[in-house]
Amino acid sequence: MAQDLRELFKNEKVTHEKMPKNHQKRFLDKLDVVLPEQKQKQSKFNWMQIAASVVVLLGLSFGAFKYFQPEIIGDTPEIANTKTEDTKTLGDVSPGLKKVEDYYLASINLELSKMTYTPETKELFDGYLIQLNALDKEYKKLSLELTESGPSELTVNALIDNLKLRLNLLYRLREQLQKFNTSDALAGEVSQSI
Numbered sequence: 001m002a003q004d005l006r007e008l009f010k011n012e013k014v015t016h017e018k019m020p021k022n023h024q025k026r027f028l029d030k031l032d033v034v035l036p037e038q039k040q041k042q043s044k045f046n047w048m049q050i051a052a053s054v055v056v057l058l059g060l061s062f063g064a065f066k067y068f069q070p071e072i073i074g075d076t077p078e079i080a081n082t083k084t085e086d087t088k089t090l091g092d093v094s095p096g097l098k099k100v101e102d103y104y105l106a107s108i109n110l111e112l113s114k115m116t117y118t119p120e121t122k123e124l125f126d127g128y129l130i131q132l133n134a135l136d137k138e139y140k141k142l143s144l145e146l147t148e149s150g151p152s153e154l155t156v157n158a159l160i161d162n163l164k165l166r167l168n169l170l171y172r173l174r175e176q177l178q179k180f181n182t183s184d185a186l187a188g189e190v191s192q193s194i
Contacts (some may be wrong), residue, residue: 104163
């Protein structure tokens with residue numbers, strides 16, 4: 001049963017016909033009609049996925065930046081940041097005083113971060129911020145004195161008292177804001193009931 005194919009073709013008188021011109025092109029055209037290429041659709045879809053991913057990534061990055069950015073009240077600098085490169089602070093005198101200074105500075109920053117600034121409370125905020133800025137300048141002067149003349153009990157006590165006073169000022173501001181908010185809420189309830 002096994003026959004040599006060459007022998008079979010010699011015996012069969014096969015004519016070698018040539019393909020018509022443009023046969024391959026017509027065949028590929030018909031193939032494209034029946035089975036269209038899906039790569040073109042996928043490439044567009046891939047670009048859209050990449051673009052959407054970039055947009056989502058940028059949005060999340062912007063949201064994280066805004067969320068973790070410290071809140072600035074008005075156009076005043078951070079009030080509780082008192083350390084400069086040239087001056088000494090309580091933390092430079094002793095580790096115990098560093099703990100005291102860190103406690104007060106953390107408490108001051110915490111209180112500032114809890115407060116919300118509204119146009120209705122602008123005057124109240126501005127008054128307290130002027131006092132806080134004056135206390136901050138005084139703290140820097142005391143730190144400079146500590147650097148120049150060395151640590152003394154009077155200077156150290158003045159620095160601690162300055163921090164206490166700033167923190168107490170922020171507590172009073174918070175109380176004032178609470179009173180303001182409750183009085184606004186009561187006034188709103190009275191006007192709604194009328």
